[in-house]
Amino acid sequence: MGLREKLALLIELQKMESAAGRITARKKDLPVQLGELETKFMGFSAVVETQREQLEDLRKRRKEKDNQLRLGQETLKRTRERLLEVKTNKEYQSILKEIETLETKNSHMEDEIISLLEELDVFEKGVKTKEADLDVQRRRYEEDKAKMEEELNSIAKELDLCARKGGEIREKIPADMLRKYEQIKSATRGVAVVSVWKEVCGGCHMSIPPQLYNELQKSQVLITCPNCSRIIYWENRNG
Ligand SMILES: [Zn+2]
Structure with a gap:
């Protein structure tokens, strides 16, 4: 997977x-x-x-x-x-x-x-x-x-x-990923996974560095927002 x-x-x-x-x-x-x-x-x-x-x-x-x-x-x-x-x-x-x-x-x-x-x-x-x-x-x-x-x-x-x-x-979710999700969820008392579009984090609305944004678009490693620490994923809103 x-x-x-x-x-x-x-x-x-x-x-x-x-x-x-x-x-x-x-x-x-x-x-x-x-x-x-x-x-x-x-x-x-x-x-x-x-x-x-x-x-x-x-x-x-x-x-x-x-x-x-x-x-x-x-x-x-x-x-x-x-x-x-x-x-x-x-x-x-x-x-x-x-x-x-x-x-x-x-x-x-x-x-x-x-x-x-x-x-x-x-x-x-x-x-x-x-x-x-x-x-x-x-x-x-x-x-x-x-x-x-x-x-x-x-x-x-x-x-x-x-x-x-x-x-x-x-x-179905790997244990280490689930653990991370739970940690972030309890720390933020809310959403742990947020989308990023045009370099802006959907959780904290701060910009993420361009290099990280490039990596995010490749979806190869689990990335968290440098500002709010939420798990982030790239959402292509151009459909
Ligand atoms: Zn953030």
Whole structure:
């Protein structure tokens, strides 16, 4: 196997490893995203739930007021009937006064009920809108969640595949070359093999000496960049 073929294997291995790196990052990121989605949805859900409870309270208050008004009207009716049985003028005047007080009280209660009904109307519409929103958000949340869970499943398979392919490539690469590759990879914390075109290193973007560039084009010995120490190869971009 010539140097070109060995370099090609290294490049393939590097591609496989960087793909695995991207997939691993995604694997870590997905559960975080999923958690954020859940928190957001739960938060909105709780807001709607609180408004539902407030609406129930308003409805209860309305029922109570209705009952109070009915009692007030019954009392008023009974008091008016008492007028028919009075014997003295004084008593008559006193009941009239009582009736007036009851009428005022009832009328206040009616006003309160009217404004309560208006409030209830606005509130009911608000809750209805929020519930429709919640339905949309729930659907979207469940869809996104399902997609992410599906992706997490397929990621596990992709990682397995990368590891297997990477292992197969490694077996074909000579041990000393592989060792050098690993050393450079851990030193640069990234790419170990880079292309050079027009005397410029694709890793550090510095120029390499013309003589070295000539040697590189011949592809007979493994050459590293004098500046960044990465393994370099000549890439003919003229196709
Ligand atoms: Zn370099």
